[in-house]
Amino acid sequence: xxxxxxxxxxxxxxxxxxxxxxxxxxxxxxxxxxxxxxxxxxxxxxxxxxxxxxxxxxxxxxxxxxxxxxxxxxxxxxxxxxxxxxxxxxxxxxxxxxxxxxxxxxxxxxxxxxxxxxxxxxxxxxxxxxxxxxxxxxxxxxxxxxxxxxxxxxxxxxxxxxxxxxxxxxxxxxxxxxxxxxxxxxxxxxxxxxxxxxxxxxxxxxxxxxxxxxxxxxxxxxxxxxxxxxxxxxxxxxxxxxxxxxxxxxxxxxxxxxxx
Amino acid sequence: xxxxxxxxxxxxxxxxxxxxxxxxxxxxxxxxxxxxxxxxxxxxxxxxxxxxxxxxxxxxxxxxxxxxxxxxxxxxxxxxxxxxxxxxxxxxxxxxxxxxxxxxxxxxxxxxxxxxxxxxxxxxxxxxxxxxxxxxxxxxxxxxxxxxxxxxxxxxxxxxxxxxxxxxxxxxxxxxxxxxxxxxxxxxxxxxxxxxxxxxxxxxxxxxxxxxxxxxxxxxxxxxxxxxxxxxxxxxxxxxxxxxxxxxxxxxxxxxxxxxxxxxxxxxxxxxxx
Ligand SMILES: Nc1ncnc2c1ncn2[C@@H]1O[C@H](COP(=O)(O)OP(=O)(O)O)[C@@H](O)[C@H]1O
Ligand SMILES: [Mg+2]
Numbered sequence: 148x149x150x151x152x153x154x155x156x157x158x159x160x161x162x163x164x165x166x167x168x169x170x171x172x173x174x175x176x177x178x179x180x181x182x183x184x185x186x187x188x189x190x191x192x193x194x195x196x197x198x199x200x201x202x203x204x205x206x207x208x209x210x211x212x213x214x215x216x217x218x219x220x221x222x223x224x225x226x227x228x229x230x231x232x233x234x235x236x237x238x239x240x241x242x243x244x245x246x247x248x249x250x251x252x253x254x255x256x257x258x259x260x261x262x263x264x265x266x267x268x269x270x271x272x273x274x275x276x277x278x279x280x281x282x283x284x285x286x287x288x289x290x291x292x293x294x295x296x297x298x299x300x301x302x303x304x305x306x307x308x309x310x311x312x313x314x315x316x317x318x319x320x321x322x323x324x325x326x327x328x329x330x331x332x333x334x335x336x337x338x339x340x341x342x343x344x345x346x347x348x349x350x351x352x353x354x355x356x357x358x359x360x361x362x363x364x365x366x367x368x369x370x371x372x373x374x375x376x377x378x379x380x381x382x383x384x385x386x387x388x389x390x391x392x393x394x395x396x397x398x399x400x401x402x403x404x405x406x407x
Numbered sequence: 408x409x410x411x412x413x414x415x416x417x418x419x420x421x422x423x424x425x426x427x428x429x430x431x432x433x434x435x436x437x438x439x440x441x442x443x444x445x446x447x448x449x450x451x452x453x454x455x456x457x458x459x460x461x462x463x464x465x466x467x468x469x470x471x472x473x474x475x476x477x478x479x480x481x482x483x484x485x486x487x488x489x490x491x492x493x494x495x496x497x498x499x500x501x502x503x504x505x506x507x508x509x510x511x512x513x514x515x516x517x518x519x520x521x522x523x524x525x526x527x528x529x530x531x532x533x534x535x536x537x538x539x540x541x542x543x544x545x546x547x548x549x550x551x552x553x554x555x556x557x558x559x560x561x562x563x564x565x566x567x568x569x570x571x572x573x574x575x576x577x578x579x580x581x582x583x584x585x586x587x588x589x590x591x592x593x594x595x596x597x598x599x600x601x602x603x604x605x606x607x608x609x610x611x612x613x614x615x616x617x618x619x620x621x622x623x624x625x626x627x628x629x630x631x632x633x634x635x636x637x638x639x640x641x642x643x644x645x646x647x648x649x650x651x652x653x654x655x656x657x658x659x660x661x662x663x664x665x666x667x668x669x670x671x672x673x674x675x676x677x678x679x680x681x
Contacts, residue, residue, distance in 0.1 A: 186517055275500035281462055282496075283514045283566075284489040290517070 171367045177288050178296045178366065184289035191290065195298035199260045203306055206255055211243075211310040214251060215317025218242055222318075223326050232328050236337035239318035240311075244341065244350040245406065248311040250398050253357030256303055257390035261365035264295055265386035268369025269379040277370075292366050299362025300355060307354035311347075349405045356401060357394050364390040412471075413438045413570060413602045414459055419468035421454060428454050430626035431468070441596050441603040443613045445648065446623035447657070452606040453497070455623070456572045459604070460492055461485045473569065490518060493563035494572040499555040501547040507534070507558045508543040514566050533561040536598075537591060553584030557591070564595055570602050571595070577609040585609070589616050610649050614638075622648060624657075 181187055222238040271277050271291065280287045315337075322328040341347065365386045372382035414436035421429040428451040436442050446452050457463040458470060461477045470477045472488060480488065501510050511530045515521060521529070534540045537557040547555055556576060563571060573592060577585045593616045596603045607613045614620070614634035622630045622637065622645050630637055630645035638649060647655030663670065664677065675681055 270503075274503070275496045275498055276502055278462065279494070279496055279500035279502075282460060282489060282492065282494040283517070283562075284486040285514070285517045286486075 181289040181293035186289040191294040211313035215314035219318040219321030236333035249353040265369040269372035273374040303358025443617035493568035499559040
C-alpha cells in the first residue's frame with residue numbers, strides 16, 4: 148500500500164514544489180535587490196560574515212585536513228602501480244581545488260551555518276519579530292535577509308580557499324613525511340600542473356554559486372516556515388536536505404559547463 | 408462619534424483561500440479615542456489590525472487611514488504612513504538578540520540619525536513611562552511576560568505614533584500586570600494625543616478604558632457603541648459574548664450526527680478505533 152502511494156505522492160510533491168519555486172525566486176530577487184534599500188547596513192553584513200565564519204571555520208579546518216590526508220593515501224595507492232607517485236601533488240591539489248573543496252565546504256556550511264540560519268529566521272517569524280519590523284516600517288528583507296544572503300555569498304568562497312589550503316597541507320603531510328614521496332617533486336609537479344584561472348578560480352566560482360544557493364535555500368525555508376515550534380524544526384531539517392541535494396546537483400551542472 | 412474619523416473601513420471583505428474571514432466590515436475610528444474590538448478567537452481580529460496597518464490587503468472594500476486610501480498608496484508611502492503607527496503584538500515580538508534598551512531604540516536608529524545623547528534621552532523617557540528604566544540593560548529572555556509586554560509597548564510608542572494597535576495586550580498576564588497595561592494604554596493615548604485600537608477578550612478591563620466598542624462575529628460587526636450601550640445591546644450574541652455565557656446563539660454543543668442516547672448505546676463512536 149505504502150509502495151503504491153509512492154508514485155502519486157512523488158507527483159504531488161513535485162506539483163506542490165513548482166509554485167513554491169516561483170515564490171522562492173521572487174524571494175531571492177527581493178533579497179538581492181534589498182542592498183540598495185536604505186535599511187540595508189554594511190555593519191549587519193559584516194556581523195553576519197563574521198558569524199558565519201566563526202561558526203564554520205574550525206569544522207572546515209578539521210574536515211579539510213582529514214580529506215587531504217585521505218586523498219594522499221588513496222592517490223598514492225592508485226599512482227604507485229603506474230610508478231607515477233610524482234604526480235601525487237597534482238592529484239591532491241586538483242581534486243581539492245576543482246571538486247572536493249567547493250562541494251565539501253558547501254555541504255558543511257549547509258549543515259552548520261545554513262541550518263542555524265533557517266532556525267533563526269523561522270523563529271523570528273514564529274515570534275512575530277518579522278511582522279514587528281514590518282510594522283516599524285523597516286523592511287525585513289533589507290535588515291534581516293539581505294545581509295545574511297550576501298554574507299553567504301562572500302563567506303563560502305573564503306571558507307573554500309581555506310579548505311583547499313588546509314587540505315593540500317594534509318595531503319602533503321601524508322605523501323611526503325609518511326609515504327616517502329619526494330617533497331620537491333610533490334610541490335613542483337603541483338605548481339606546473341595547476342592553473343590559476345582553470346582550476347583555482349573556477350573552483351572558487353563554484354563555491355560562490357554554492358554559497359548563494361545554500362544561503363538562499365536556508366533563508367527561504369526559514370521565511371516560508373509554518374510559524375510554530377514544529378514548523379521551525381521541520382524547516383531546519385528541510386533546509387539541510389534541500390541545500391545538500393541542490394549543491395550536488397548544481398555541482399554536476401557547473402562541472403559539465405566549466406571543465407569541458 | 409462626532410469627531411472626524413482617523414480610520415474608516417467600508418464594506419471590507421477578506422478571505423484566506425476559500426475561507427472568508429471578514430465578510431463586509433464597516434468601522435469608524437474617531438480621532439483621539441480608544442476603540443475596542445472584541446470577538447471570538449480566530450474571528451479575524453488580528454487580521455483586521457493587519458488590514459488597517461496595510462500589511463494585508465482586502466479583497467474588496469476600502470480602508471482609509473488619516474484620509475489616505477491604503478489601497479492607492481505605493482510601498483514607500485505605505486512605509487511612511489506606518490512610521491506614524493505603532494503595534495503591540497500578542498506575543499510582544501521583542502528582538503531576542505537586543506537588550507530592552509536597544510529594542511526601544513530600534514525604530515529611532517533605523518529611521519533617524521540622532522546623536523547618541525538625544526537618542527538615549529528619548530529611549531529612557533519611554534522606558535520610564537512604562538516603569539522599566541531600571542530594566543534597560545536586560546535581555547528579552549530575562550524579562551517576565553508583563554515586563555516584556557511593557558518594553559514592547561515602549562517600543563511601539565517611541566516614534567510618538569498617531570495610531571496605536573494593541574493585539575490582546577492582557578492575554579496571559581497576572582491581574583496586576585493587566586491593570587498596569589490598561590492604565591498605560593489610557594495614559595499613553597491621552598499623553599500622545601493618539602488614537603488606539605484595542606483587541607481583547609477581557610471585557611471588564613477593556614470597558615474600563617475604552618470609549619467605544621465593536622463586536623465582531625461571523626466576519627461582520629454585530630454590535631457597536633459605548634460600553635454602556637453595548638452592555639444594554641439587544642443583540643443576543645453580543646450579550647452572550649459580554650457576559651460569557653457558555654450557551655446561546657453560539658452553541659455550547661458542537662453539532663453531532665446522532666443524538667446523545669443513540670451514541671451511548673451504539674456500537675462505535677465517531678473517532679473511536681476498534
Ligand atoms: N497566515 C495565515 N494563513 C492562513 N490562515 C490564517 C493565517 N492567519 C490567520 N489565519 C486564519 O484566519 C482566521 C482569522 O485569524 P485571526 O485574525 O488571527 O483571528 P483572531 O485574531 O481573531 O484570533 C483564522 O481562521 C485563522 O486560522
Ligand atoms: Mg489574534
